[in-house]
Amino acid sequence: MKKKVAVVFGGRSVEHEVSVITGLQVIENIDKEKYDVIPIYINKEGKWLTGDALLDFENFKNDNLKGLKEIILTSIYNDNKIYLHPEKIGLFSKKLIDNIDVVFPALHGTNGEDGTLQGVFELLNIPYVGGSVLGSAVGMDKIMMKSVFKAYELPMVDYIWFFRRKWDENKEEIIKEAEEKLGYPVFVKPANLGSSIGISKATDREKLKEAVEIAIRYDRKIIIEKGVENPREINCAVLGYDDKIKTSVCEEPVGWQDLLSYEDKYIKSNSKSGKGDRRIIPADLKDNIKEEIESLAKKAFMAVDGRGVARIDFLVDKDENIYVNEINTLPGSISYYLWEPAGITFKDLINELIEIAMEVHREKNKNMYSYDVDLFKQIDIKKKSIKS
Structure with missing residues (x-):
C-alpha cells in the first residue's frame, strides 16, 4: 500500500x-x-x-x-x-x-x-524528513552554529556578532571592534536567514555601515565575518542519520567571490558540470584536501545532530587552509545534484530521505514517555512542597 x-x-x-x-x-x-x-x-x-x-x-x-x-x-x-x-x-x-x-x-x-x-x-x-528541531535551529542560527562548531574544534574564520539594539545604541563601538579584530574585507549577515538575502561584503567603514543597516532589517542578531583573501568555495553534502552517514562529491561554485545574489543562486546557477559553468562538479581538488573536506563535513553534520541531508560549505585559502563556513540543513539544501555523479538520482535521494525519516521516527518511539510514580499524592499544592 x-x-x-x-x-x-x-x-x-x-x-x-x-x-x-x-x-x-x-x-x-x-x-x-x-x-x-x-x-x-x-x-x-x-x-x-x-x-x-x-x-x-x-x-x-x-x-x-x-x-x-x-x-x-x-x-x-x-x-x-x-x-x-x-x-x-x-x-x-x-x-x-x-x-x-x-x-x-x-x-x-x-x-x-x-x-x-x-x-x-x-x-x-x-x-x-530532514533535521531535528535542535539540528535545524542550530543550523539556521549562524551564531549558535559557530558556537557548536567551535566546541567541536572545527576550523572557522574569525567573527564578531551583536544585537540590533546595540547597533542602534553605539555603532562606533561595533565598527571599532570589527576593524581591530577582523580588518577588511568582511561579510555582514543576518544570523537567521539564507539564500544570500541581507548579506553584504564591506571593504571600508562606510560600506560596513551600509551592510549592517541592510542586515538589521532581517534579524535582531548580526554576524560580521572576516573575509578570506581570494578563497575557493567548496561544498560537500552529507546524507544519513547518527553515525551512518556518507558524503557526496564536492562542488566548486564559479564566480561567487563578489557574493552570489538571490538571482545567481536560483536562476543563473542551473548548470551542473564542466568548467566555465556556474558549478564545477566534481571540484578539482588534491586528494588530501578532498579527504579533509569530507571528514570535516561529517563532523559538522554530527555536531548539529544532523539527519537526512545537509550541505556543508567551506572556504579554502591560497595556502590551502580549510574553513567551515556553514551548514545548510534540509530544506535549505537538498543538494540532489551532488549525489547524481554517484548514481543517486533525485528520486532515489527522496526515497532514502523518507526511509531515514521513518527510521528516526521508529527510534524516537522506543523512548519511554511516562514514569510511573504517584507524585500527585506526594504534593500539597497549598504548601508548594513535596512530602518527604
Whole structure:
C-alpha cells in the first residue's frame, strides 16, 4: 500500500518563492509508484492550504490558485498519522480531507528551516524528513552554529556578532571592534536567514555601515565575518542519520567571490558540470584536501545532530587552509545534484530521505514517555512542597 507523503512548502518568509520551487521539485521527482503526494501550501499570510491547483507551477506564475481548501491538522498520538480537516466546516462538507503518513518539509528560511515546523511534527508524532528541531535551529542560527562548531574544534574564520539594539545604541563601538579584530574585507549577515538575502561584503567603514543597516532589517542578531583573501568555495553534502552517514562529491561554485545574489543562486546557477559553468562538479581538488573536506563535513553534520541531508560549505585559502563556513540543513539544501555523479538520482535521494525519516521516527518511539510514580499524592499544592 502506498504511503501518503505531505510536501509542505511556501511559508511566511522572505524565501517564500524559492520554497515553492523546492516543494514542486520534490513533488515532480518523488516516486509516484511508492507514494501518494498531498501538497500543503502555507501562503504569505500563514494559512495552510491544499488542493490540486498546487501541483501546477503555472498556477503560481499566473496567480491562479483557485479551489484550495484551508486546513487544520490533528493527530492521534499512537496512530502515527496526521489528519487534514477543513478549517471551516459547513453543514454538508467533509469533516476529513485526508490523512498523512510522513511529511516532507520544503520551507526555506524563517519558520520552516529553523526548527519551528519540525517542532509541530514532533508534537504530532509524525515522521518528517530532514533535521531535528535542535539540528535545524542550530543550523539556521549562524551564531549558535559557530558556537557548536567551535566546541567541536572545527576550523572557522574569525567573527564578531551583536544585537540590533546595540547597533542602534553605539555603532562606533561595533565598527571599532570589527576593524581591530577582523580588518577588511568582511561579510555582514543576518544570523537567521539564507539564500544570500541581507548579506553584504564591506571593504571600508562606510560600506560596513551600509551592510549592517541592510542586515538589521532581517534579524535582531548580526554576524560580521572576516573575509578570506581570494578563497575557493567548496561544498560537500552529507546524507544519513547518527553515525551512518556518507558524503557526496564536492562542488566548486564559479564566480561567487563578489557574493552570489538571490538571482545567481536560483536562476543563473542551473548548470551542473564542466568548467566555465556556474558549478564545477566534481571540484578539482588534491586528494588530501578532498579527504579533509569530507571528514570535516561529517563532523559538522554530527555536531548539529544532523539527519537526512545537509550541505556543508567551506572556504579554502591560497595556502590551502580549510574553513567551515556553514551548514545548510534540509530544506535549505537538498543538494540532489551532488549525489547524481554517484548514481543517486533525485528520486532515489527522496526515497532514502523518507526511509531515514521513518527510521528516526521508529527510534524516537522506543523512548519511554511516562514514569510511573504517584507524585500527585506526594504534593500539597497549598504548601508548594513535596512530602518527604
